[in-house]
Amino acid sequence: xxxxxxxxxxxxxxxxxxxxxxxxxxxxxxxxxxxxxxxxxxxxxxxxxxxxxxxxxxxxxxxxxxxxxxxxxxxxxxxxxxxxxxxxxxxxxxxxxxxxxxxxxxxxxxxxxxxxxxxxxxxxxxxxxxxxxxxxxxxxxxxxxxxxxxxxxxxxxxxxxxxxxxxxxxxxxxxxxxxxxxxxxxxxxxxxxxxxxxxxxxxxxxxxxxxxxxxxxxxxxxxxxxxxxxxxxxxxxxxxxxxxxxxxxxxxxxxxxxxxxxxxxxxxxxxxxxxxxxxxxxxxxx
Amino acid sequence: xxxxxxxxxxxxxxxxxxxxxxxxxxxxxxxxxxxxxxxxxxxxxxxxxxxxxxxxxxxxxxxxxxxxxxxxxxxxxxxxxxxxxxxxxxxxxxxxxxxxxxxxxxxxxxxxxxxxxxxxxxxxxxxxxxxxxxxxxxxxxxxxxxxxxxxxxxxxxxxxxxxxxxxxxxxxxxxxxxxxxxxxxxxxxxxxxxxxxxxxxxxxxxxxxxxxxxxxxxxxxxxxxxxxxxxxxxxxxxxxxxxxxxxxxxxxxxxxxxxxxxxxxxxxxxxxxxxxxxxxxxxxxx
Numbered sequence: 001x002x003x004x005x006x007x008x009x010x011x012x013x014x015x016x017x018x019x020x021x022x023x024x025x026x027x028x029x030x031x032x033x034x035x036x037x038x039x040x041x042x043x044x045x046x047x048x049x050x051x052x053x054x055x056x057x058x059x060x061x062x063x064x065x066x067x068x069x070x071x072x073x074x075x076x077x078x079x080x081x082x083x084x085x086x087x088x089x090x091x092x093x094x095x096x097x098x099x100x101x102x103x104x105x106x107x108x109x110x111x112x113x114x115x116x117x118x119x120x121x122x123x124x125x126x127x128x129x130x131x132x133x134x135x136x137x138x139x140x141x142x143x144x145x146x147x148x149x150x151x152x153x154x155x156x157x158x159x160x161x162x163x164x165x166x167x168x169x170x171x172x173x174x175x176x177x178x179x180x181x182x183x184x185x186x187x188x189x190x191x192x193x194x195x196x197x198x199x200x201x202x203x204x205x206x207x208x209x210x211x212x213x214x215x216x217x218x219x220x221x222x223x224x225x226x227x228x229x230x231x232x233x234x235x236x237x238x239x240x241x242x243x244x245x246x247x248x249x250x251x252x253x254x255x256x257x258x259x260x261x262x263x264x265x266x267x268x269x270x271x272x273x274x275x276x277x278x279x280x281x282x283x284x285x286x
Numbered sequence: 287x288x289x290x291x292x293x294x295x296x297x298x299x300x301x302x303x304x305x306x307x308x309x310x311x312x313x314x315x316x317x318x319x320x321x322x323x324x325x326x327x328x329x330x331x332x333x334x335x336x337x338x339x340x341x342x343x344x345x346x347x348x349x350x351x352x353x354x355x356x357x358x359x360x361x362x363x364x365x366x367x368x369x370x371x372x373x374x375x376x377x378x379x380x381x382x383x384x385x386x387x388x389x390x391x392x393x394x395x396x397x398x399x400x401x402x403x404x405x406x407x408x409x410x411x412x413x414x415x416x417x418x419x420x421x422x423x424x425x426x427x428x429x430x431x432x433x434x435x436x437x438x439x440x441x442x443x444x445x446x447x448x449x450x451x452x453x454x455x456x457x458x459x460x461x462x463x464x465x466x467x468x469x470x471x472x473x474x475x476x477x478x479x480x481x482x483x484x485x486x487x488x489x490x491x492x493x494x495x496x497x498x499x500x501x502x503x504x505x506x507x508x509x510x511x512x513x514x515x516x517x518x519x520x521x522x523x524x525x526x527x528x529x530x531x532x533x534x535x536x537x538x539x540x541x542x543x544x545x546x547x548x549x550x551x552x553x554x555x556x557x558x559x560x561x562x563x564x565x566x567x568x569x570x571x572x
């Protein structure tokens with residue numbers, strides 16, 4: 001099953017089921033405003049499968065899960081990238097958080113404040129979407145609790161990220177981090193297909209999602225040892241090589257550029273960078 | 287004004303106004319379940335001041351703000367403690383996050399999983415509670431957006447915290463981190479009074495909350511450069527010297543111990559450590 005949140009002509013949103021990767025429209029799931037609200041229902045799979053609401057076009061996608069309770073992100077997790085840097089494979093995943101206010105929809109603009117515009121970097125990532133409540137799960141329980149997969153561009157302000165030893169401040173700028181475009185349920189997609197990033201059409205990252213050191217079930221099980229996971233929680237599984245900060249010379253995003261992050265079989269995020277002032281306002285707004 | 291969340295005999299909760307630090311009961315704020323829900327109302331100060339609901343005893347306090355949108359925490363921030371370690375004062379605050387599922391009420395038990403029981407440490411902290419929505423604030427705007435202050439014991443699993451370079455995983459174990467007991471509004475309390483921790487009655491941390499390198503207005507302004515702050519967001523301002531991990535030999539918490547963390551003029555958290563298994567279950571529960 002493929003699920004998305006669409007923006008309605010009335011201004012609201014609706015969760016939809018999309019029947020097949022090539023479909024141009026979805027079937028609305030009655031009385032469910034977004035995929036986050038859908039996952040809050042223990043019977044979400046049956047509700048989505050049975051939905052027979054009006055047809056909704058997919059040209060204006062909203063935020064898949066507008067307010068996830070947790071956004072957990074993983075640091076270095078692509079084997080080839082760790083090995084090419086000459087580092088040993090890690091024993092434990094490196095985990096950090098984003099606040100939900102960092103997230104935007106799959107087609108929204110990436111807001112770059114004038115105060116943090118010097119070193120804006122891209123990181124395409126596979127995201128695990130949690131579909132049940134669990135604590136202390138083993139690998140099999142963890143795998144069964146995965147609702148499905150989506151894509152994130154973990155936009156990172158490298159200058160702020162490395163001001164101190166904790167990365168949070170460079171990782172959680174408001175309205176920077178697209179998630180989507182759809183959730184593909186775990187019965188229809190498994191890690192292995194390609195993940196890639198293009199900037200204004202130029203390929204800058206490409207890898208296999210099968211190259212993860214800690215795979216989705218590992219990460220869900222590990223996090224569930226720490227804290228109760230809940231439906232709609234997001235786990236971004238790390239980015240492969242090819243980010244701008246590691247290039248010589250480094251290369252960064254700037255207002256006007258468009259970034260496309262794709263995972264084959266899930267879909268693409270496409271986002272244009274726009275300048276905002278220190279209060280998050282675009283030029284010309286009061 | 288002093289505000290708290292009380293547990294009602296019916297099992298629900300209510301936000302209350304407490305008239306004076308010695309009061310044994312509060313005045314219920316009608317139709318407001320907790321202080322988080324109160325702060326969501328732009329007119330929260332007037333609503334709380336005018337409330338004239340039934341009297342509610344204060345002997346069973348609930349979670350002050352059950353689901354804050356953000357829990358931002360600051361690393362090293364006490365001047366004397368940084369200087370005694372021979373480190374330079376930092377240019378920027380070190381920031382990390384907790385997930386809301388880590389939080390417990392002011393009198394709740396601290397749950398120590400068998401899988402993370404080796405190095406459980408205490409950290410008493412002053413918490414800034416945000417009372418308005420703001421982005422890109424200057425110091426004066428930041429100060430005006432502070433609803434008030436409360437206390438946190440930022441319980442830290444040091445072994446997990448230092449497994450990788452990012453601290454999150456040691457800082458966000460479920461049901462470990464008490465917050466409360468009350469919110470004292472910013473017009474009635476300012477940093478300066480003592481902060482202290484006692485373990486089974488023995489004093490282990492004591493400092494002045496006036497010794498912060500980055501004070502509450504600095505921290506609100508700094509975070510608001512990164513992301514929009516919202517009512518009920520919590521900013522834990524760091525802990526002074528005296529934590530267990532830095533002692534020689536190190537000293538940690540264990541099931542059965544009771545920790546009391548106090549800020550003069552705000553109040554005390556008092557929490558007993560209990561053992562849980564890897565699924566967060568206490569001995570004897572199915």
